[in-house]
Amino acid sequence: MSSPMAPSDTVVLIGPMAVGKTAVGRMLARRTGRTFVDTDRVLVERYGPIRGLFDQHGEEGFRLLEADVVQGAVTDAGIVSLGGGAVLDAGTQAVLQDAAVVFLDTDARTVLPRISRDSKRPLLAGNPLERWQELYDQRRPIYARLASVVIDTRGLSVRGTADAVVRALPHLLPDRHTASPPRTAGANHESRTDTHGD
């Protein structure tokens, strides 16, 4: 069975854990009047906290559920933030081919304060910094290969990163006179509810 393709006006944010995919995606949607879906949030809403999903199904089972959620999310035009490891799935890689894929890049030093006391990202258990770096090293080539745009977020705020995305993809900015407020879809809420559950 062939996979659906993401429309070319879908913007998909990819990159390592805690780089800011969720925070930047939410801000970008607000600025551009587009829908926002965070696939981790959809998973939590549909199946429960991410940590519980890893406990119950293992990483492999989690990836299957995640791939299905991603397929649904990216076939609607809008801003979509993926989980850090979603791009490992071959079907997800295929479906992203036509989308504007934005790789938010960073380094371990920058994300350290965001992950050092993390209990919600099961793959960072033990030594979060070491695990983060290992995963980054494994996945960086995939992020780079899928990217239409790469943004080095080091030294940028969430707002500064959203600005950089708009500069790279200027067609995202709505016409001032016709812009409507952001529509919400699935995971899109302005609330700050944690996207990983629990």
Ligand SMILES: Nc1ncnc2c1ncn2[C@@H]1O[C@H](COP(=O)(O)OP(=O)(O)OP(=O)(O)O)[C@@H](O)[C@H]1O
């Ligand atoms: N540029 C930034 N500067 C400072 N803090 C940031 C920045 N980007 C994100 N953050 C903060 O870091 C934390 C992690 O960000 P976020 O959840 O958006 O990362 P993520 O890439 O979606 O991670 P995951 O892959 O686990 O979903 C949040 O508290 C967020 O507010």
Ligand SMILES: O=C(O)C1=C[C@@H](O)[C@@H](O)[C@H](O)C1
């Ligand atoms: O990088 C990863 O593999 C993950 C990132 C998070 O967004 C969640 O999707 C989950 O914790 C796994």
Ligand SMILES: [Mg+2]
């Ligand atoms: Mg996220």
